[in-house]
Amino acid sequence: MAPQSRPPSRMAPLGMLLGLLMAFCFTFCLSRQNEEFALTNPEKSSTKETERTETKAEEELDTEVLEVFHPTHEWQALGPGQAVPAGSHVRLNLQTGAKEVKLQYEDKFRNNLKGLKKGKRLDVNTNTYTSQDLKDALAKFKEGAEMESSKEDKARQAEVKRLFRPIEELKKDFDELNVVIETDMQIMVRLINKFNSSSSSLEEKIAALFDLEYYVHQMDNAQDLLSFGGLQVVINGLNSTEPAVKEYAAFVLGAAFSSNPRVQVEAVEGGALQKLLVILATEQPLAVKKKVLFALCSLLRHFPYAQQQFLKLGGLQVLRSLVQEKGTDVLAVRVVTLLYDLVTEKMFAEEEAELTQDTSPEKLQQYRRVHLLPGLREQGWCAITAHLLALPGHDAREKVLHTLGALLATCRDHYRQDPSLGRTLASLQAEYQALASAELQDGEDEGYFRDLLGSVESLLRELR
Template identity: 85%
Template sequence: MCQFLLGHGNTMTSQALLLSRMAPLGMLLVLLMASCFTFCLSHQNLEFALTNPEKSSSKETERKQTTAEEELDPAVLEVFHPTHEWQALQPGQAVPAGSHVRLNLQTGTREVKLHDEDKLQNKLKGSKKGRRLDINTNTYTSQDLKGALAKLKEGAATGHAEKDKARQAEVKRLFRPIEELKKDFEELNVVIETDMQIMVRLINKFNSSSSSLEEKIAALFDLEYYVHQMDNAQDLLSFGGLQVVIHGLNSTEPLVKEYAAFVLGAAFSSNPKVQVEAIEGGALQKLLVVLATEQPLTVKKKALFALCSLLRHFPYAQQQFLKLGGLQILRSLVRAEGTEVLAVRVVTLLYDLATEKMFAEEEAELTQETPSEKLQQYRQVHLLPGLREQGWCEITARLLALPEHDAREKVLQTLGALLATCRDHYRQDPQLRRALASLQAEYQALAALELQDGEAEGYFRELLGSVNSLLAELR
């Protein structure tokens, strides 16, 4: 319609140009008609306009939405699959809903990753007690969160306290107080005794004149079991029980002497307080008397056991032992027939006493401290000169003839400890050289057998090393 009107308008204009050559009256009429036509064109209906602004804007919006939908269509664009780490998002890539997108201000690129909440939920799926906790940080302040955390800790502490109370209640249910047990046992005619009460009863049984020999021996046998404990042995002093047992060494019954010495040896062992009380109570003198007189071998074994327990790590007792002629008594004990077992124990005791003093001196030299009272006491123990004077150099050498390897080991150790004192005597003793040479040949063969069995550091190899060391010192 618009094109038709414009075409018609062009025709009228041409006619006006033709009439312009006509008369002036006709010219005026033509101009009037052209003005009316122009006025009509300027006031025609909007539906005949070339464009409609509202319809044009609506079509443009629909075109943009269509274009956006086409851009977001995953069939058209490449879909980016984010992970829990930040990754750069390329132009034209689409991301799944719920992804976390940010703009990296340093590089100007967009980055995307999965929400940490998804990772947390995946972890909580494997936990039976895991629950998601959503906190709106815009709603809760830091003080609110601190208060909630404090309440959480208080709840945990309360839970622990409740568990402790429950455990204590369970223990109380399973175990009853000693007083209640005593009452129950009294009703059953059963008496509960402490170790102290038992030892008092045993001492009274042993010391009673109305007790038979069997009852006294049984009392000493049971008492030895209790005094192995250091506290019990010290408790024995508190009611005079130790002195009663020491007096038992004077008994005319060999069994009483044997078991009394047995109890004393157990009580003396590594218990300085009891050792001191024993020295003051005359135990050392009584033990030496038992060893010096005619007694059964079993009695002397137990007496020697008690003597060794009393002397070890007690330099004051060692001084008294030397003053009372202890080395002479032991020499007579070793030379008696049928006392080879006692001889090995005596040699072991002498080795222990010699090395104790040596270690104490070495420790003092290393620390360079002021000599302690114990070290000063050790320095007053002149054991090695006494051994040389009493003929222990020869006695120890003759003990190499013992057939047991364990006994030979103890003798070899003692020979090494006495080497500084007895070196001249050993060099002038051809019998000792022959004995060492014989042992060397024997242990070389036994060590070779050990080596064949895959034992590079066997027992006989160690004995062979001790023999070789002594032979080298005596050259």
């Protein structure tokens, strides 16, 4: 019996559909693995293709020979396949889409290349070179710079060693040269020995005193002079028969006394005050008396004990005779200045005691034992200071005017009875009024002559 034929199955179209679907899925998976067969946007595909091409071109640059591009300090378009030297600056022109290049630091780049001549030679073909050549050149450039920096450091260290040598080497050199580094104390001892030596010449003695004066300006050095008896040696130099020795010995003493109470005390106890007064009271060259008066002023200022001894030894009489000598106007001005300082010192001590409400400090008690103003009145200093107002020179008049004002309470009656003083003050008033007016015209509101005019007018008001 012949078989019967089957009618066409309904599943055939469904099977074909499933087969097509499987084929599509297989194709899609392959496209995900290989972008070349993927169904993508044509623009994106083109972009990726370009990137792959550039990457491949860059990889090929490592082995192929590049055309050298020589940049300048101006921006220039960089062509395809051209190599850029080290030290160049590259940018992308957003308007044209082209790469542009220029030298980033042209002068610095050239100087660095020149500097390589001092280090290792840089073998670079000026026409063509590869990227590996550029890397090697950069490495050599850094190596050359490091070598140059190392040479500079060594040179700097050598210069420092040359200028600043260790103290051990200096001492060794000094020992070889028989040079001894002396302290101030050792120098002063040597100078005193030179001055006190009987074998030293007059010139050597004077030179020793001149050098010694430089050192005793320092307070500590002046006090060190006491420790080995140097101060007394200089004081004894005031007894010398040589005027120059007296002059420079007084010069040293004046520098050592200045604002140094310890040295002042030792000097008074060592007889310096008497010796200074003796020189001023006897006939001596003017240069000697100048230095001796300088030493006396340094010894008396801010030292009330020495001021007491000065009055007891007849110091005011000595100074009166000194200012009355002919040709001693310079000394007269210095004496007047000294008297002004001594009077005002005592006044300031009294004022300070009132401000601090301490009526019995030790220093004030010492000043109260100095009867300077009565001594000035008894010794005729009221008339002497009034007469000195006729001295020429504005500086001398200024000092005398200040002293007249300081002595006003003591000498008021004498000043009122002195007609010559009134005439002198009136003459000075007219003179300084004219000078003060000239100062005002020059734009000086508070000038020197205006101050002098104020002092004159103040005295005139007090004496009316």
